[in-house]
Amino acid sequence: MPQPSQAATVSGRIGILVLWLLHFLPLPLLAALGRGVGVLAYLFVAKRRRIAATNLSLCFPDMPAAQRSRLLRRHFQCFGRALVESSIAWWGSPQRLRRVIGIEGQEHVDALQGARFIALVPHFVGIELEGIRMALDYSGVAVYVRQRDPYVDAFLKGRRERFGSVRMIARQEGVKPILRALQSGQALQLSPDMDLGPKDAMFVPFFGVQAATVTALPRMARLAQARIVPLVIRQLEGGRGYVARFHPAWENYPSESLEEDTRRMNAFIEDRIREMPEQYLWTHRRFKTRPAGEASPYARR
Numbered sequence: 001m002p003q004p005s006q007a008a009t010v011s012g013r014i015g016i017l018v019l020w021l022l023h024f025l026p027l028p029l030l031a032a033l034g035r036g037v038g039v040l041a042y043l044f045v046a047k048r049r050r051i052a053a054t055n056l057s058l059c060f061p062d063m064p065a066a067q068r069s070r071l072l073r074r075h076f077q078c079f080g081r082a083l084v085e086s087s088i089a090w091w092g093s094p095q096r097l098r099r100v101i102g103i104e105g106q107e108h109v110d111a112l113q114g115a116r117f118i119a120l121v122p123h124f125v126g127i128e129l130e131g132i133r134m135a136l137d138y139s140g141v142a143v144y145v146r147q148r149d150p151y152v153d154a155f156l157k158g159r160r161e162r163f164g165s166v167r168m169i170a171r172q173e174g175v176k177p178i179l180r181a182l183q184s185g186q187a188l189q190l191s192p193d194m195d196l197g198p199k200d201a202m203f204v205p206f207f208g209v210q211a212a213t214v215t216a217l218p219r220m221a222r223l224a225q226a227r228i229v230p231l232v233i234r235q236l237e238g239g240r241g242y243v244a245r246f247h248p249a250w251e252n253y254p255s256e257s258l259e260e261d262t263r264r265m266n267a268f269i270e271d272r273i274r275e276m277p278e279q280y281l282w283t284h285r286r287f288k289t290r291p292a293g294e295a296s297p298y299a300r301r
Contacts, residue, residue, distance in 0.1 A: 007147045079281075101241060101242045108248045115226075116182050117227045124276070130233040140188055145277055195211065230272075
């Protein structure tokens with residue numbers, strides 16, 4: 001992996017300092033600033049704008065171009081808000097976190113009566129706030145992908161573990177520490193809806209497009225004999241914070257078919273995206289790994 005430049009490390013430190021200063025502001029003002037940051041990102045971060053536009057055209061080919069363009073702009077505003085408001089998750093008090101991020105569907109976890117479970121958490125823009133908010137209520141582990149900039153990587157790991165109830169496990173560490181945590185009664189958060197390359201992945205449809213999808217969710221459910229409880233965070237309009245909602249635990253999962261289980265995961269995420277398409281993380285190259293002989297949709301023409 002290429003080493004980050006000194007300039008990237010310096011910019012990371014400056015960005016973190018700015019966010020620390022911003023976290024003292026009231027939530028409505030943070031939301032307005034975040035939308036402004038999103039507008040600037042849309043205008044000036046051309047690479048991510050192209051990636052998001054490509055993803056939207058692949059996933060919503062029947063949507064009129066003008067509507068997709070509006071959706072793209074709304075997405076960047078939601079993303080900017082989530083970035084700025086993540087400062088509350090990183091430095092805000094537990095009391096403020098509880099006010100900003102509400103919880104719905106707790107009865108679906110209570111119905112498990114203490115059985116071990118895996119929270120399926122798709123990459124919606126508020127995922128950073130969701131993870132740290134849940135650390136107030138649950139002891140567990142979460143799997144993450146290391147950042148290229150070691151300073152930013154260490155910062156994020158430290159902030160996500162700041163309440164002492166959650167341990168972040170890098171994907172590179174393998175399954176053994178994850179299984180040990182589950183077997184000790186801790187919860188596990190998995191977000192397997194990113195293209196991490198062909199390793200431990202299979203091609204299954206995502207909005208009708210073949211997408212390299214990691215099979216960690218059904219494999220971990222089988223190994224740990226754990227239930228799957230989806231957890232989806234929604235950004236509320238008007239600077240009113242977020243709601244993280246537990247969905248009912250999946251029945252008959254995993255099945256005998258790894259492919260069908262992976263398809264089921266993607267189908268569930270598609271349904272949640274249709275409910276709030278502007279809030280999914282479209283700036284990730286979800287379709288960068290292609291079947292043999294197929295060109296990358298992100299190649300510039």
